[in-house]
Amino acid sequence: MDLKLKIWRQPSAHADGKFVDYQVTKISKDASFLEMLDILNEELVNKGEDPVAFDHDCREGICGMCSLFINGRPHGPDNAVTTCQLHMRKFKDGETVTIEPWRAKPFPVLKDLMVDRSAFDEIIQAGGFVSIATGGVPDANSIPIRKQNADLAMDAAACIGCGACVAACKNASAMLFVSAKVSQLALLPQGKVEAKERVQKMVAKMDELGFGNCTNTYACEAECPKEISVTNIARMNREFLVAKLS
């Protein structure tokens, strides 16, 4: 299939960027979106031009490194997949595809389609961990956990921290990410101990970094490649309220 691409090109963090048109031809329907960009880059390199910079690592949908805002949607037109798992059969032959970097004040563009997502690391560093002594590895099943909580914690832990929630949110809010991280720990016994401080510290860091406020639009949930639920945001609001009041 042939495609017309409009790609955001920006030589460096502080340089001005612009959209540049490219044409790719004879792309297999079974190629992944990133493979299509690899083909483009190979052509650019052969012509002596600078290849398009984009983030990627595992290409298996598990690391959260790939990004890209494709035709108005983070991770493109398919639901519940990352860009690396997006296939070209989701596009029509001859279609124009606009590719933009994540846009948010705390995610500055480094080059072309690459953004700096270390703001997420800073939020985790603010409290997204367990620091109490929990002893050696316990026997399986020696700590009683409600099945329901184990499932909810596991669902929250599916977050790969890609930032699609921030990219999709009209307010560039990080609430879905932060709430998933708060939830996965608050639901389990070892994490509960520090739950109060954790939620306050992580929310404070999120605000400080300049993410927007949640307006309960739920675009984050709709676009999350791991289908993290906004019930995590409600849980975080609850945790926060309880932490403040007690």
Add this chain to the structure above:
Amino acid sequence: MSISYSSVTKKIWMSLMGFFLMTFLIVHLSINLLLVISPTTDLFNEASHFMGTNPFIQAFQWILFAGFIVHIIIGVVLQIENWMARPKGYRVKAGSEDSFFSKYMIHTGVIIFIFLIIHFVNFFLVAKGVIGEIPETMVDGKPMDDMGSVVIALFQLPYYMVGYLVALLILGFHLDHGFQSAFQSLGLNHPTYTPFIKGFGHFFAVIIAAAFMIIPLFIYFSK
């Protein structure tokens, strides 16, 4: 504000004030509906007399003003912060959302605010005797301000009636998102009740807007 209060705290206040203003709307609506269910304006005049003279309501009035002010100020602060969080937008606009009117809360909010000022001047200040003249009437042998006739006179002006209808329609849009959003911000989420809350929120918005809109239409076409 943005320095001393976290985003979640602001959202919690936003929803608490939202709930408070929604209960106010229900009280206000119940009194207005007296103009429709009663053939004369006596009931309405009696109710407005009570609201204007009861010491508890008089004191509560200031809490209501405070509620409006907190809701408006925090709403504007949140919106400005939200605009600042994405200095450069997308070329292809994102279209995914679950609560459509959440995108227009500031716009509907500003329109409701303008309506509130007009409403305040036309009714509240008139009722308080600050501006304009109110005719007197006798209800059960007691002299009272005839607020009913003030309302009827205004709703007989076509432009006023249409403006009122538009404002109330927009209030409905505001409530449509606001209702379920207030629950979510307070962390009130439950696998069984949340779908009901979402559904009821749409119903609530339609009912409040429609019931308020019936009043000017009824007066315009029947009086």
